[in-house]
Amino acid sequence: MTADEDKLGITQKQVEQFHERLLTLIGSEVKKDFAEKVGLTYSGLRKYLPPNNSKPTLDKLVAISRYKNVNLEWLATGLGPKDSETGQHSLPGELGDVLVSSDGDVFELVDGYHLALDGTEGDWESQQVRRKLAFRKKWLEWRGLKSDDLKIYFVQGPSDSGSIRNGDSVMLDTSDTRPSDGVFAIKVSGSILIRRLYLKIDGGADIYIENKSEPEENVSKEELDNIEFVGRVVWLGKDM
Structure with missing residues (x-):
């Protein structure tokens, strides 16, 4: 764990697991429909999923968290409650x-x-x-x-x-x-x-x-x- 990770309480592994949290939110929803709801193309959404596992920018994180009404901190890092209070x-x-x-x-x-x-x-x-x-x-x-x-x-x-x-x-x-x-x-x-x-x-x-x-x-x-x-x-x- 780096000094920054220790200070924030966030590990690189938690950040790298973003795709798992995203898949949880998508659930049984058609991926193309999900992408459209958050302002992404289907190919853009696929970049965040295995095997690519890219990380979204702030505006995309906000769009996803708003659509699913989840805590942005949880979505980005895995910390905190999942549901937006x-x-x-x-x-x-x-x-x-x-x-x-x-x-x-x-x-x-x-x-x-x-x-x-x-x-x-x-x-x-x-x-x-x-x-x-x-x-x-x-x-x-x-x-x-x-x-x-x-x-x-x-x-x-x-x-x-x-x-x-x-x-x-x-x-x-x-x-x-x-x-x-x-x-x-x-x-x-x-x-x-x-x-x-x-x-x-x-x-x-x-x-x-x-x-x-x-x-x-x-x-x-x-x-x-x-x-x-x-x-x-x-x-x-x-x-x-």
């Missing part, structure tokens, strides 16, 4: 920060963490990276976002944040912590809460739970200055 197609932590698809699209990986939004306190700042989600670099640039400033939190447990539910994924821009109109993650007594903010002319703000018509709280400018803003919510992924 949240519908998020993510990669294990400790991978590189940039991936290139077969058609030349560049993807940047954003660190993902587990987060409880149930009002309980937690040492969220010291959490380990649990997954990485891939986003097109062009999309990040179009949004004016830098991957180094982004964090994704996989929401666990009940939430009073309105539109955000258990199993959702929330991406924060941690460089954007200046109060303004928008949705922010704020730290309250060690907990992380997601709230919508509307500034008032007097410098204070109305703070809303998402999807609520009445503000949860009205704060003065002095009170607003004492609120710790973790980052602005710039993307929300939901399991439909």
Whole structure:
């Protein structure tokens, strides 16, 4: 086992066994039909099967995992549960920060963490990276976002944040912590809460739970200055 394999908990043998996992997913389905469903030609699919046993690129892995609703980490490495728990197609932590698809699209990986939004306190700042989600670099640039400033939190447990539910994924821009109109993650007594903010002319703000018509709280400018803003919510992924 190499040093990298030991660090990741992934062996070369597990990676080489991709064709076995692929055959499991194909099952009794006609291979030509399976190939069409994931955007491959029949000959393209055969490259991943014995005796060729080639390895697919990221975009093909994502297409297969989405079609069969399986965990992308399991599909790529054999690690983790087979079934996708949240519908998020993510990669294990400790991978590189940039991936290139077969058609030349560049993807940047954003660190993902587990987060409880149930009002309980937690040492969220010291959490380990649990997954990485891939986003097109062009999309990040179009949004004016830098991957180094982004964090994704996989929401666990009940939430009073309105539109955000258990199993959702929330991406924060941690460089954007200046109060303004928008949705922010704020730290309250060690907990992380997601709230919508509307500034008032007097410098204070109305703070809303998402999807609520009445503000949860009205704060003065002095009170607003004492609120710790973790980052602005710039993307929300939901399991439909």
